Amino acid sequence: MSIHNEALKRSGHSSGKHAPAPHPVALETSELTVAYGSFLAVRGVSLSVRRNSIHSIIGPNGAGKTTLFHALTGRVRPSAGSIRLDDKDISHTRDDDRVRLGIARSFQVTSLFPNLSVQENLRLASQGRTPWQALAPWRSINHNKEAMATAGEVMERLSLTQVAGRAAGELSHGQQRRLEVGMALAARPRVILMDEPTSGMGVDDIEAMKELIRSLAADHTVIFVEHNMGIVMNISDTVTVMRAGQKLVEGTPAEIRDDPEVRRAYLGNMITGDIA
Amino acid sequence: MKTINNPIFHFFLAALTVVCLPLFLRSGVLASEILIFGLAVAACNLLLGFTGLLSFGQGIFFGVGSYVAGILLTRYQIPVPLMLLLSVVLGALIAVAVGWLSIRRQGVYFVMLTLAFSQFFFFLAYSFSGLTGGDNGILDVPRPVIAGFDFTNLWSYYWFVAVIFLAVFALMLRTTQSTFGRTLSAIRENEARASAVGFPVRAFKIAAFAISGAVTALAGALHAMLIGVAPLSSIEYHTSEIILIMTIIGGSGNLFASLLGAGTYMLLADVLSTIWPRWLLLLGVALIVVALFMQRGLWGLIETLVSHITATSKRTPNAATERPLHRQADGGKA
Ligand SMILES: Nc1ncnc2c1ncn2[C@@H]1O[C@H](COP(=O)(O)OP(=O)(O)O)[C@@H](O)[C@H]1O
Ligand SMILES: [Mg+2]
Numbered sequence: 001m002s003i004h005n006e007a008l009k010r011s012g013h014s015s016g017k018h019a020p021a022p023h024p025v026a027l028e029t030s031e032l033t034v035a036y037g038s039f040l041a042v043r044g045v046s047l048s049v050r051r052n053s054i055h056s057i058i059g060p061n062g063a064g065k066t067t068l069f070h071a072l073t074g075r076v077r078p079s080a081g082s083i084r085l086d087d088k089d090i091s092h093t094r095d096d097d098r099v100r101l102g103i104a105r106s107f108q109v110t111s112l113f114p115n116l117s118v119q120e121n122l123r124l125a126s127q128g129r130t131p132w133q134a135l136a137p138w139r140s141i142n143h144n145k146e147a148m149a150t151a152g153e154v155m156e157r158l159s160l161t162q163v164a165g166r167a168a169g170e171l172s173h174g175q176q177r178r179l180e181v182g183m184a185l186a187a188r189p190r191v192i193l194m195d196e197p198t199s200g201m202g203v204d205d206i207e208a209m210k211e212l213i214r215s216l217a218a219d220h221t222v223i224f225v226e227h228n229m230g231i232v233m234n235i236s237d238t239v240t241v242m243r244a245g246q247k248l249v250e251g252t253p254a255e256i257r258d259d260p261e262v263r264r265a266y267l268g269n270m271i272t273g274d275i276a
Numbered sequence: 277m278k279t280i281n282n283p284i285f286h287f288f289l290a291a292l293t294v295v296c297l298p299l300f301l302r303s304g305v306l307a308s309e310i311l312i313f314g315l316a317v318a319a320c321n322l323l324l325g326f327t328g329l330l331s332f333g334q335g336i337f338f339g340v341g342s343y344v345a346g347i348l349l350t351r352y353q354i355p356v357p358l359m360l361l362l363s364v365v366l367g368a369l370i371a372v373a374v375g376w377l378s379i380r381r382q383g384v385y386f387v388m389l390t391l392a393f394s395q396f397f398f399f400l401a402y403s404f405s406g407l408t409g410g411d412n413g414i415l416d417v418p419r420p421v422i423a424g425f426d427f428t429n430l431w432s433y434y435w436f437v438a439v440i441f442l443a444v445f446a447l448m449l450r451t452t453q454s455t456f457g458r459t460l461s462a463i464r465e466n467e468a469r470a471s472a473v474g475f476p477v478r479a480f481k482i483a484a485f486a487i488s489g490a491v492t493a494l495a496g497a498l499h500a501m502l503i504g505v506a507p508l509s510s511i512e513y514h515t516s517e518i519i520l521i522m523t524i525i526g527g528s529g530n531l532f533a534s535l536l537g538a539g540t541y542m543l544l545a546d547v548l549s550t551i552w553p554r555w556l557l558l559l560g561v562a563l564i565v566v567a568l569f570m571q572r573g574l575w576g577l578i579e580t581l582v583s584h585i586t587a588t589s590k591r592t593p594n595a596a597t598e599r600p601l602h603r604q605a606d607g608g609k610a
Binding site for chain 1: 305328450451453454455456457458459462465466468469470471472473474475476477479483487
């Protein structure tokens with residue numbers, strides 16, 4: 001169980017950095033419910049995500065994983081329940097304000113600014129943390145040196161530097177998926193949510209993404225939805241299984257792999273990944 | 277394409293237009309109107325082309341500017357610079373109100389709301405005839421005399437307008453190149469992502485409305501002084517329509533396209549109306565052609581032509597490898 005040791009090391013490391021001992025739970029939901037009309041896509045989900053842990057959410061299509069992310073990031077309003085970030089209620093905070101509080105996400109369906117360059121996409125994503133500065137029509141785009149630097153770093157990290165000047169819409173599918181994740185990184189969040197970051201990626205990209213997610217946990221709380229069980233079982237500290245809008249079970253990768261109900265939900269043989 | 281879509285080049289083209297209009301046009305009214313509508317169309321373009329907001333309310337702001345000029349100059353003898361400043365402020369304030377209420381709805385409903393406001397302000401102007409002169413408008417709006425400089429002559433007034441035009445055009449170019457302008461583009465491209473990335477989208481749209489309303493009201497005030505009347509027609513729905521048509525004819529990608537759209541419309545209208553009283557019919561046909569075959573407007577046509585010319589002149593054996601390198605070099609500026 002080296003994962004657990006790593007997780008312990010990580011949390012020990014981070015509590016030394018933040019001056020007053022931070023709340024051990026980064027993000028917490030209580031009985032969270034989201035309705036689309038009369039249909040409940042998420043039903044009474046209570047989650048508790050430890051600071052700087054890697055928490056994955058799995059479950060069949062239509063389980064409500066993306067909707068849960070929409071609720072956590074403020075894209076949709078929950079119809080019941082609450083969300084707490086660092087022990088502060090953010091249930092009624094707008095999505096753009098949540099970015100300032102330290103939550104950023106990537107989307108399952110790639111959502112970029114297709115006619116703007118890669119570098120400009122990332123600069124905007126970084127500028128989003130201090131958006132009121134951008135309201136000044138006399139400020140040049142180079143004004144925010146930090147945003148420019150962040151865009152550069154993220155491009156390096158995701159091997160997008162060579163295509164910095166290309167319009168996002170012209171990139172290959174794999175590059176667009178990497179930029180999608182980069183958009184979340186550029187916000188320098190404390191809690192990062194990634195919705196199926198590896199979907200549609202080639203083998204090499206998947207391996208790189210796995211390492212990226214693992215490395216993020218050093219200074220981020222990572223929540224991600226993933227269908228690739230190899231990744232889920234390999235790098236998660238905690239796995240939550242959802243089905244039909246509800247939380248089915250939650251536990252360490254080992255516990256999840258051996259859970260009879262999960263095996264039934266996944267028709268037995270879908271969970272194949274090794275545990276490192 | 278980078279070379280012809282450079283803001284400094286666009287400013288140069290605008291300045292060139294300002295200098296050339298008096299050489300080719302005999303009517304100072306027509307020349308001034310091209311610049312004045314150039315401003316109003318650029319302001320419309322900031323909403324349509326840069327932010328993705330199709331506003332049928334631009335006539336409101338134009339009419340407000342026109343009435344500010346009419347009322348303040350004929351009844352209160354307010355100095356022209358102060359009057360222009362007040363028209364800009366009032367235009368911005370009303371645009372904030374119209375924008376704030378309209379952007380609560382998206383797409384067609386947004387457009388309908390701006391249309392409804394346009395009707396509302398027209399009836400307001402029509403009803404408060406004590407203030408606006410109702411059907412007659414406000415007559416005898418004087419042209420300015422500032423610090424001993426007399427701009428009452430048509431061509432000297434043209435230069436008065438030209439200086440204001442170039443200053444405001446430069447500021448607007450700067451706006452479109454700023455972080456603000458880029459954020460507007462991001463909102464146009466993908467509003468949901470702009471919001472997810474942290475931008476308070478509504479505030480940005482309202483700010484775009486404010487700038488658009490301020491510039492359009494300025495144009496309205498300049499127009500009232502040009503024709504000597506603040507007519508009811510300035511605040512009519514028809515004014516909104518003309519401004520939108522000019523914007524679409526020119527092309528919505530950049531601000532010089534707006535001056536091109538305004539100029540083309542005014543010149544066509546001038547020529548056609550002397551040939552045939554039913555010239556608006558021909559204009560309708562022209563608009564259908566634009567909508568069907570040149571959706572990026574006249575500027576799009578120019579872009580296509582230029583890229584054809586440069587493509588033929590640059591057809592070298594290694595043309596294929598040239599392109600990505602060129603793009604890469606652009607990365608820093610983009
Ligand atoms: N905007 C929407 N309106 C109505 N129903 C929706 C909407 N988005 C998702 N749903 C429904 O909610 C359920 C959960 O969807 P989703 O959260 O996307 O699941 P997952 O990400 O786990 O595949 C599905 O049944 C889906 O059809
Ligand atoms: Mg999903």
